[in-house]
Amino acid sequence: MFFESRVYEIIEKDNTQEVVNYLKSDDWQSYQAVGCKNKNGDLVLAVPDGHIDSPIDELAIVNQTQHRQIESLTWGWLKDDECLRYIEDCFNSDINMGKAYVASKPSEIVNQMFICGCCGEDFLSDGEYQERFDQDAGYGICPDCEDNY
Numbered sequence: 623m624f625f626e627s628r629v630y631e632i633i634e635k636d637n638t639q640e641v642v643n644y645l646k647s648d649d650w651q652s653y654q655a656v657g658c659k660n661k662n663g664d665l666v667l668a669v670p671d672g673h674i675d676s677p678i679d680e681l682a683i684v685n686q687t688q689h690r691q692i693e694s695l696t697w698g699w700l701k702d703d704e705c706l707r708y709i710e711d712c713f714n715s716d717i718n719m720g721k722a723y724v725a726s727k728p729s730e731i732v733n734q735m736f737i738c739g740c741c742g743e744d745f746l747s748d749g750e751y752q753e754r755f756d757q758d759a760g761y762g763i764c765p766d767c768e769d770n771y
C-alpha cells in the first residue's frame with residue numbers, strides 16, 4: 623500500500639533466481655522495484671512496500687503488464703531457502719488484489735501507464751507531461767479529460 627505513493631527505478635532481471643539474488647544482495651535499494659517476465663511473458667515486479675523504517679521487509683508483488691497487484695509478501699520473515707519458492711509462486715500467481723502498477727522515474731521510461739484521476743481509465747503518457755496535473759503517483763489526467771483541468 624505504501625508503494626503506490628512512491629516512484630521506483632525498475633530493474634528487470636532474466637529470471638526469478640536472478641531476482642532473488644538481487645533482493646538478497648547489498649545492491650538492492652528501497653527505491654528499486656526488481657522483477658522479470660513470468661510464465662505468461664508479463665513483467666512482474668517485487669516492490670518495497672514496508673513502512674519507511676524498514677521498506678524492504680514487506681514486498682508488493684505487482685504484475686506491471688496487467689496493472690494489478692498479485693500478492694503481498696513479508697520478505698523480512700522468509701528463511702533463505704524459502705525465498706525462491708515464494709517469489710516463483712507469487713510471480714506466476716493469477717491472484718488479483720486490485721488495480722496497481724509501479725510508477726517509475728520519468729527520465730527512464732518516457733511512456734508509462736497512468737490511471738486517470740478523473741474518469742478512472744488506464745492510459746499511456748509521459749511522466750514529465752503528467753506532472754502539470756499534480757496527481758498522486760500512478761495517477762494522471764487522460765487526454766479525454768484534459769480539458770477539465
Ligand SMILES: [Zn+2]
Pocket residue numbers: 738739740741742743763764765766767
Ligand atoms: Zn480521463
